[in-house]
Amino acid sequence: MSSAQDKDLVLNPIGIVRTSLVTKVEAARQPRAAQGAPARIELFPGRNFEHALEDLSRWPLIWVIFWFHHNPGWRPKVLPPRSTSGRKGVFSTRSPHRPNPIGLSVVRLEKVDGLNVHVLDADMLDGTPVLDLKPYVAYTDSHPDAGNGWLDDAGSSPGSTQPVDPVSAYNVTFLPLAIEQALWIETRTGLGIEERIRSTLMLGPEPHPYRRIRRTAEGMQLAVKEWRVRFSVEGRDVRVLAIVSGFRESQLVGESDDDVLSTHREFREKWSGRVS
Known part of the structure; x- marks a missing residue:
């Protein structure tokens, strides 16, 4: 049997x-x-x-x-x-x-x-x-007293029954250069990069493989698709400094019919000298 x-x-x-x-x-x-x-x-x-x-x-x-x-x-x-x-x-x-x-x-x-x-x-x-x-079905699927499990380790009030995010968010601000670059990327590609950056860094700026955050020679960096976001941290405040291309310079040399490479080449030329 x-x-x-x-x-x-x-x-x-x-x-x-x-x-x-x-x-x-x-x-x-x-x-x-x-x-x-x-x-x-x-x-x-x-x-x-x-x-x-x-x-x-x-x-x-x-x-x-x-x-x-x-x-x-x-x-x-x-x-x-x-x-x-x-x-x-x-x-x-x-x-x-x-x-x-x-x-x-x-x-x-x-x-x-x-x-x-x-x-x-x-x-x-x-x-x-x-x-x-x-x-x-609200009357059977909603359980406001369900608690937060191990998320309480991240700083929420143990046993909290409030239907809010239990993890205390970091404050994320963009410097003018990063705002300008994010708007250009969103207009050029349709990628909502500013919201992606905010939602990720609000969870925490420490290195994390899932969030694609790591330390580099230039400081802290977040990867969003092919873009690399440089930021600094002071206490609970995260400052987004600039966005750079994730492609190496050698990859962007010459002409290409690839739309992604063309976009990154145009981006790099536009902000050449403004981001080291």
């Missing part, structure tokens, strides 16, 4: 996510950190999902159960971006590196259009397989 651990479970995706986020470093940590980020969930045709979607639009929030398709393996201990006391057991975290890479996010439902479910606050990548959709 076979036991449950001997049986294979078969999951068939019901659709995929369509969004502008294509790499893991672009994804927000949680839906709360992806405020306003739009996505479209395309359900597959020919499966009667048109009928399954009836009445879903009456719910302002929905659960999306999905598959972390970029995570082929798992880790029993992980280093969450908010941990100030070392690695944690993966079952005590929201890490995508799980034995079964199943994700669970609450998103705002914008509208249902045929087989397309439009949502906001999406923290999923383009092409993510969707396994199920369920309504978020």
Whole structure:
């Protein structure tokens, strides 16, 4: 007689996510950190999902159960971006590196259009397989007294039941040069780099592989895609000094049809001499 651990479970995706986020470093940590980020969930045709979607639009929030398709393996201990006391057991975290890479996010439902479910606050990548959709039901899903677990180690009041971020945020300010550069990048590429910088550094400026923060010869540095952000820290205040290209100068020499390299070449020429 076979036991449950001997049986294979078969999951068939019901659709995929369509969004502008294509790499893991672009994804927000949680839906709360992806405020306003739009996505479209395309359900597959020919499966009667048109009928399954009836009445879903009456719910302002929905659960999306999905598959972390970029995570082929798992880790029993992980280093969450908010941990100030070392690695944690993966079952005590929201890490995508799980034995079964199943994700669970609450998103705002914008509208249902045929087989397309439009949502906001999406923290999923383009092409993510969707396994199920369920309504978020406030009276049973909301538990304000749930506590904060090991996040209390990061400075929150132990046992706090307030529905606010338990981690005390750092104050992040941009110097004029960094503001100018961030605006240029956002206008030129569509990357919301200023918000990415703020949301990451507000969690803490110490070196962290997940947040892509490290110390360099020039000081503290944060990586956002191919950009490198230089900043300084004094107490709980973080000052964003400047943004530089993450490409080496030799990579940007000469002409290229690559849009990314062309953008970085233009950026470097524009701020040549203003950032060492």
